[in-house]
Amino acid sequence: MKYEIAVLIPIVFLFFFLSNRHRFIETSHSILGKLISVSIIMYYTQIDVYVGIAVCLLVILYFQTETVENMLNYSESTPPIQEEKHSEKDASHVKNEFRKEYCVENTLKYKNMDVKSAISEHIFPSLQFKDEPCNPCSKTCAFSIIESKLQTENEMIPESSNL
Numbered sequence: 001m002k003y004e005i006a007v008l009i010p011i012v013f014l015f016f017f018l019s020n021r022h023r024f025i026e027t028s029h030s031i032l033g034k035l036i037s038v039s040i041i042m043y044y045t046q047i048d049v050y051v052g053i054a055v056c057l058l059v060i061l062y063f064q065t066e067t068v069e070n071m072l073n074y075s076e077s078t079p080p081i082q083e084e085k086h087s088e089k090d091a092s093h094v095k096n097e098f099r100k101e102y103c104v105e106n107t108l109k110y111k112n113m114d115v116k117s118a119i120s121e122h123i124f125p126s127l128q129f130k131d132e133p134c135n136p137c138s139k140t141c142a143f144s145i146i147e148s149k150l151q152t153e154n155e156m157i158p159e160s161s162n163l
Contacts, residue, residue: 006047009040028062037063094145095136103137 017024027033037059045052102108102124108115110123117133130142 002047006044006051009043095143098145099137106135106137108135108137 041052041056041059044055102110108120115123117135120133120136121127121129126146127136128144128146134141136143
């Protein structure tokens with residue numbers, strides 16, 4: 001019975017790898033995946049020490065392969081979302097909504113804390129300044145808001161928190 005399972009394990013893993021590669025790679029690099037890898041190495045080592053060593057070397061080779069590591073970064077290789085062109089009226093409406101939500105007495109706030117102009121792009125990644133960072137609460141500040149990011153952020157907020 002041990003030998004039938006020993007033959008079946010590589011077939012099952014090869015099938016999962018070929019059928020859904022991205023999910024397989026993400027799972028294998030998680031704690032659960034590494035625990036499964038160690039368990040398989042221990043299982044094959046109980047059958048035969050040399051087979052266990054060979055499986056251990058294959059698992060190490062799998063985790064060190066550059067293609068697998070590059071596939072983990074596949075989301076980084078997708079092209080960035082480009083700013084959509086809108087009319088001037090839409091842009092000013094979005095700016096006014098931003099100011100209404102995050103500006104208190106001409107001071108940019110985030111979680112009841114003052115935000116300095118230099119780090120405002122880091123706190124609010126949807127902001128994009130024309131020249132250099134300035135106070136977005138000021139009417140003289142030239143900035144734009146990447147609306148696609150705002151829309152994505154709003155879609156990610158659970159409906160229960162909008163109450």
